[in-house]
Amino acid sequence: MGGCDSGRAGAELEHDKFMRLILMATGPFAVTTSDALVHSRHDVVAVVTRPVSGDRGRRKVQANPVRELFAGLDVPLLSPEDVNAPDAVEPLTSFHPDVLVVCDFGQILSSRTLDVARRGAINLHASLLPKYRGAAPINWALWNGESETGVTVIHMTPKLDAGPCLKQARTPIDPEEDAVQLEQRLAQLGVEQVAEALDMLERWDGETPLGDIQNQAHSTKAPKLKKSHGQVDWSQPAERIYNQVRALRPWPGTYTQWQREKGPMRLILDEVSVVDDVPVPEAASPGQVLESAADRLVIATGAGELAVHRLQPAGKRAMSVREFLRGYPIQVGAILE
Numbered sequence: 001m002g003g004c005d006s007g008r009a010g011a012e013l014e015h016d017k018f019m020r021l022i023l024m025a026t027g028p029f030a031v032t033t034s035d036a037l038v039h040s041r042h043d044v045v046a047v048v049t050r051p052v053s054g055d056r057g058r059r060k061v062q063a064n065p066v067r068e069l070f071a072g073l074d075v076p077l078l079s080p081e082d083v084n085a086p087d088a089v090e091p092l093t094s095f096h097p098d099v100l101v102v103c104d105f106g107q108i109l110s111s112r113t114l115d116v117a118r119r120g121a122i123n124l125h126a127s128l129l130p131k132y133r134g135a136a137p138i139n140w141a142l143w144n145g146e147s148e149t150g151v152t153v154i155h156m157t158p159k160l161d162a163g164p165c166l167k168q169a170r171t172p173i174d175p176e177e178d179a180v181q182l183e184q185r186l187a188q189l190g191v192e193q194v195a196e197a198l199d200m201l202e203r204w205d206g207e208t209p210l211g212d213i214q215n216q217a218h219s220t221k222a223p224k225l226k227k228s229h230g231q232v233d234w235s236q237p238a239e240r241i242y243n244q245v246r247a248l249r250p251w252p253g254t255y256t257q258w259q260r261e262k263g264p265m266r267l268i269l270d271e272v273s274v275v276d277d278v279p280v281p282e283a284a285s286p287g288q289v290l291e292s293a294a295d296r297l298v299i300a301t302g303a304g305e306l307a308v309h310r311l312q313p314a315g316k317r318a319m320s321v322r323e324f325l326r327g328y329p330i331q332v333g334a335i336l337e
Contacts, residue, residue: 018042019098019202022117024083025066026050027104029138032187033124033194034066037101038073042198045095046076048083050106066104084110092116099201101194102156111158119201121156124190126183127222128152128168130214133161134222138186139179141222142247145239148172149182151190153197155211162219164211166200167193178246225252230268232256234287234336238274238304245272253312256287256336265328267336270318271310280305287336292329295322299336 018041025034026049038044049066070077076095080088084107093116100121102109114121127137129152134140141149150170154163169189173182204210230252232241245254253268275298284290284300291298297308312318313328 019119019198020045020096021198022046022048022092022095022097022100023066024048024100024102024105024107024109024121026064026106028065029126029183029187030103030105030124031065031069033101033103033191034069036191036195038070038075040195044075045097046078046092048078048080048092048105051079051081083107084113089113089116099198100156101198103190103194108160109156109158114156114158119204119206122166122194122197122201123154123156123161123163124194125152125154125161126186126190128170129154129161129165130216130219132220132222135224137222138183139222139225139247142173142177142179142182143240143243145243146173149186151186151193153190153193154214155201162214162216164209164213166197166211169193176246178249180249227252230254232269232287232336234299235302238301238306241301241306242272242274245269258330258334258336260330260334266314268312268314268318269308270312271308273307273309275305275307285335289330289332289334289336292325292332292334294325295320297321297325297330 021037021042021044023034023037023044023046025047047066047070049064052063052067067077078091082088089112092113097117099119100109100114100117102121102123109121125137126149127141128148128150132140138149148170150168152165153167154161154165157163169192171185171189200210225248230248232244232254234241234256241254248254255266255268258265258267280300281290286300286302288300289297290300290305299306299308308321310318310320311324313324
């Protein structure tokens with residue numbers, strides 16, 4: 001099938017034992033699992049998270065939610081610039097961990113770092129590996145119009161997202177779901193998968209092959225998002241642009257340029273829908289405004305039309321189309337670039 005199924009464990013040990021865990025996590029996707037692990041039967045002996053300065057302005061309201069989660073807890077909190085540097089690996093070794101649990105962390109672990117834990121490291125990834133390996137699996141799954149996604153727990157290797165799969169769970173994607181909403185659902189879905197993967201490692205004899213090897217032929221990439229990904233290409237189909245808008249919320253957002261007489265204005269598209277009740281005029285160019293009145297702002301695309309319901313002028317707050325058109329009337333026939 002090209003995916004991963006639930007793994008196979010080796011010799012069983014007693015279930016009443018616990019393991020010493022080092023949690024490596026930073027972003028919002030990791031918060032639900034991090035909280036669950038703190039309240040599990042296992043012992044979270046330390047937390048490694050990215051320095052706040054490493055977020056580079058992304059998620060400004062909550063730059064490091066894992067740090068905030070552990071701020072009031074009696075758990076050592078480490079923030080190395082490079083988790084693989086010798087002066088970062090040495091203190092990890094002193095905690096004598098059984099397993100490293102990695103989730104939305106932001107750094108790739110070297111072989112030396114992975115070897116710190118007696119039973120290795122696991123990673124909770126927000127895709128059905130081997131599909132969407134990389135930093136932004138949720139965003140690219142939405143942008144590509146996937147109808148299904150899920151979470152995968154792998155036994156980590158130095159190669160990015162390529163280790164054997166221990167656990168995997170699937171879920172349909174709602175056609176109106178955006179990246180924030182899907183991330184929250186997948187974060188919750190991953191809690192049980194991580195717990196069951198830890199059970200597998202606890203029973204593992206350290207020698208029997210563990211998990212299911214990923215089919216490399218079916219791997220796809222989900223590279224880190226850049227601000228330039230947000231620019232609209234109006235020659236794309238309306239459905240593709242609609243998916244782009246929901247995939248890139250809240251960052252980097254999806255934007256276009258309105259070339260007006262007073263000078264260009266960047267418009268961030270906050271809420272859109274595909275128009276299927278009116279055919280596109282044959283003479284219309286991609287990016288051309290077809291309707292602009294009351295609460296209707298309809299744009300021609302490479303295939304179909306896109307209705308804009310909420311948008312944000314650069315430097316202003318987001319507003320409804322009705323409110324926007326009262327202050328910034330766009331004439332029918334104008335071209336958005």
